[in-house]
Amino acid sequence: MIVEIVDEIAPGQVYAELSHPNSGGICVFVGAVREFTDNEEVKALEFEAYKSMALREMEKIAGEATQKWELNKVVIRHAVGKKEVEEPVVVVGASSAHRDACFEACRYLIDTLKERVPIWKKEIFKNKMVWVSAHP
Amino acid sequence: MIVEIVDEIAPGQVYAELSHPNSGGICVFVGAVREFTDNEEVKALEFEAYKSMALREMEKIAGEATQKWELNKVVIRHAVGKKEVEEPVVVVGASSAHRDACFEACRYLIDTLKERVPIWKKEIFKNKMVWVSAHP
Amino acid sequence: MEVLLFGIAKDIVGTSSFRFEGGDVVPQSVLELKERLSETFPEFDNLSSLAVAVNSEYADDSKGLNLGDEIAIIPPVSGG
Amino acid sequence: MEVLLFGIAKDIVGTSSFRFEGGDVVPQSVLELKERLSETFPEFDNLSSLAVAVNSEYADDSKGLNLGDEIAIIPPVSGG
Numbered sequence: 256m257i258v259e260i261v262d263e264i265a266p267g268q269v270y271a272e273l274s275h276p277n278s279g280g281i282c283v284f285v286g287a288v289r290e291f292t293d294n295e296e297v298k299a300l301e302f303e304a305y306k307s308m309a310l311r312e313m314e315k316i317a318g319e320a321t322q323k324w325e326l327n328k329v330v331i332r333h334a335v336g337k338k339e340v341e342e343p344v345v346v347v348g349a350s351s352a353h354r355d356a357c358f359e360a361c362r363y364l365i366d367t368l369k370e371r372v373p374i375w376k377k378e379i380f381k382n383k384m385v386w387v388s389a390h391p
Numbered sequence: 392m393i394v395e396i397v398d399e400i401a402p403g404q405v406y407a408e409l410s411h412p413n414s415g416g417i418c419v420f421v422g423a424v425r426e427f428t429d430n431e432e433v434k435a436l437e438f439e440a441y442k443s444m445a446l447r448e449m450e451k452i453a454g455e456a457t458q459k460w461e462l463n464k465v466v467i468r469h470a471v472g473k474k475e476v477e478e479p480v481v482v483v484g485a486s487s488a489h490r491d492a493c494f495e496a497c498r499y500l501i502d503t504l505k506e507r508v509p510i511w512k513k514e515i516f517k518n519k520m521v522w523v524s525a526h527p
Numbered sequence: 528m529e530v531l532l533f534g535i536a537k538d539i540v541g542t543s544s545f546r547f548e549g550g551d552v553v554p555q556s557v558l559e560l561k562e563r564l565s566e567t568f569p570e571f572d573n574l575s576s577l578a579v580a581v582n583s584e585y586a587d588d589s590k591g592l593n594l595g596d597e598i599a600i601i602p603p604v605s606g607g
Numbered sequence: 608m609e610v611l612l613f614g615i616a617k618d619i620v621g622t623s624s625f626r627f628e629g630g631d632v633v634p635q636s637v638l639e640l641k642e643r644l645s646e647t648f649p650e651f652d653n654l655s656s657l658a659v660a661v662n663s664e665y666a667d668d669s670k671g672l673n674l675g676d677e678i679a680i681i682p683p684v685s686g687g
Contacts, residue, residue, distance in 0.1 A: 267403030270421060276476050279425040282418070282497075285406060286687050289415040289488060302686070305613050305679050308663035309686075333686055340412050345687045352425060358498055361418075365490065365687055373660070373679070374686030375614030386615040387685035391655045422607050438606070441533050441599050444583035445606075469606055481607045501607055509580070509599070510606030511534030522535040523605035527575045 256321070257330045258313040260304055264334045264343040275327040278350035282357040284365050286345040288338050298379045302335045302344060305373040309333070312372045320349060320363050324356040331364055333374055344376075392457070393466045394449040396440055400470045400479040411463040414486035418493040420501045422481040424474050434515045438471045438480060441509040445469070448508045456485060456499050460492040467500055469510055480512075528553060528594050530560075536577075536600040539570045549594060557581070558588035560598065575603045608633060608674050610640075616657075616680040619650045629674060637661070638668035640678065655683045 257272055266285045273281045288300050317329045328350045338344050347364035351357040376387045393408055402421045409417045424436050453465045464486045474480050483500035487493040512523045528547040537543050547553045554560040557579045565571045578601040579586050585601075592598065608627040617623050627633045634640040637659045645651045658681040659666050665681075672678065 266406040266417075270402040270479075274423065274477050276426040278423060278477075281402075281421040281423060283421075284490065284494070285417040285419075286490070287410065287414060287417060290412040303613060304686070305611065305660070305663075305681070308660055308679065311663050341410050341414075343406070354420065354422070354501065358420070358494070362494055369684070369687040371665075371684065372686045373613065373681050373684055375682070376685040377614075386618070386682070388683040389615040389654055389685075439533060440606070441531065441580070441583075441601070444580055444599065447583050505604070505607040507585075507604065508606045509533065509601050509604055511602070512605040513534075522538070522602070524603040525535040525574055525605075 256317050256328070257332065258310060258317055259332045260306055260309060261332060261334055262336055264332060264346055266343050266346050269330050269332070269346050269348050272330050273328045273348050273350040275350050277352055278327045279352055280354035280357040281348065281350040282354070282361040283346065283348035284361050285343050286365070287343050288340050290340045292378060295380055297340065298381060299337050299339045300344065301337045301377045301379060302333070303375045303377075304333065304335050309372050309374055313368065316364060316367045316371070319367070320360045323363065324349070324351060324360045326351050326356060326360055329360070329364070331368065333368070333372070335374070392453050392464070393468065394446060394453055395468045396442055396445060397468060397470055398472055400468060400482055402479050402482050405466055405482050405484050408466050409464045409484050409486040411486050413488055414463045415488055416490035416493045417484065417486040418490070418497040419482065419484035420497050421479050422501070423479050424476050426476045428514060431516055433476065434517060435473050435475050436480065437473045437513045437515060438469070439511045439513075440469065440471050445508050445510055449504065452500060452503045452507070455503070456496045459499065460485070460487060460496045462487050462492060462496055465496070465500070467504065469504070469508070471510070528592060529597050531597065531599040533599065534602045535574065536602045539568050547594070553594060554592055556588065556592060557586050557590045560592065561588070564600065577602060608672060609677050611677065611679040613679065614682045615654065616682045619648050627674070633674060634672055636668065636672060637666050637670045640672065641668070644680065657682060
């Protein structure tokens with residue numbers, strides 16, 4: 256199980272981290288910066304984490320996934336700092352004997368991370384900055 | 392859209408292939424050789440393809456996925472030849488604005504590939520070789 | 528008419544391809560080709576399923592065959 | 608008692624942390640802390656939600672607070 260908060264994400268490395276002799280399936284999700292939000296051009300995103308708690312929550316989520324599904328390896332890695340369009344900001348993945356488990360676990364990892372992990376994202380537009388989801 | 396049959400798969404390269412300025416989500420599935428099938432140790436797998444038709448079917452499947460979901464990029468790449476434990480044999484992936492589409496499309500790509508694409512896998516055990524799924 | 532064989536079909540027949548020439552009794556349909564194969568190689572009846580492709584497209588049993596076609600015998604696929 | 612502020616909470620209060628010392632009127636529960644924040648900074652009432660963590664764990668409104676605790680004000684998270 257790998258759980259990390261980093262400055263830069265290299266998505267290519269995650270495959271080697273999830274590889275395992277009894278894993279026939281590896282599922283990986285990468286979240287990246289999109290150019291447009293509601294038709295407004297995003298210049299960059301800036302991520303801030305409550306790092307000690309975020310790592311604890313990420314560990315809990317990885318642990319929950321390994322309870323729910325038979326997984327051989329799990330990775331949850333989130334970036335902090337300023338990220339530009341197309342840059343990866345999060346990578347989660349799981350490997351398992353068969354593909355059902357790794358697909359379902361991978362989806363659980365990213366959905367639950369977005370619900371619970373204390374990390375905040377500010378969208379930087381040309382003329383304003385917005386903390387995402389802060390207001391109804 | 393990238394559809395290929397190759398001798399060696401480098402899973403790390405697929406993220407760059409799926410990256411797109413309007414893709415907030417990238418989902419990738421990698422299928423690899425597992426060490427055990429029904430508790431028997433697998434020495435290697437050997438893949439054979441009816442290449443011209445396999446490429447046509449893979450193109451159709453990628454096209455179907457882009458009809459069903461709003462995708463920015465799709466990759467389907469299958470290996471042929473002899474592959475040892477932990478080696479990747481197939482990689483499929485999709486990228487989209489939001490994560491629902493890329494997860495569902497990625498699952499569709501691998502499920503449909505396994506149903507329709509004319510590629511055959513032989514399991515090589517210590518004392519025998521078996522064409523997978525050939526017999527009931 | 529060239530017939531390509533893959534996977535276990537290749538092992539059953541013992542070759543990766545054979546041809547029907549103009550002088551041969553050429554099967555007129557996919558069904559007839561399958562029946563011909565099963566008669567000569569009864570092991571085909573033991574497979575989970577057997578499909579045929581005509582010019583790289585899956586074909587129904589009723590599909591007619593022509594001398595210029597490329598035919599493929601497709602035992603259960605197992606890619607991925 | 609150290610109180611850490613993140614995201615929009617940091618912008619509202621204008622600092623990334625503050626302290627309650629022994630001489631201060633220290634909030635006794637999560638609820639009291641939230642009420643205190645809302646009174647001083649009404650903008651907190653406009654947020655979609657507001658959570659509090661005590662020693663790196665999400666805490667209910669009823670959770671009691673101690674002077675040695677590390678508290679975090681957690682506006683709606685938006686990682687990923």
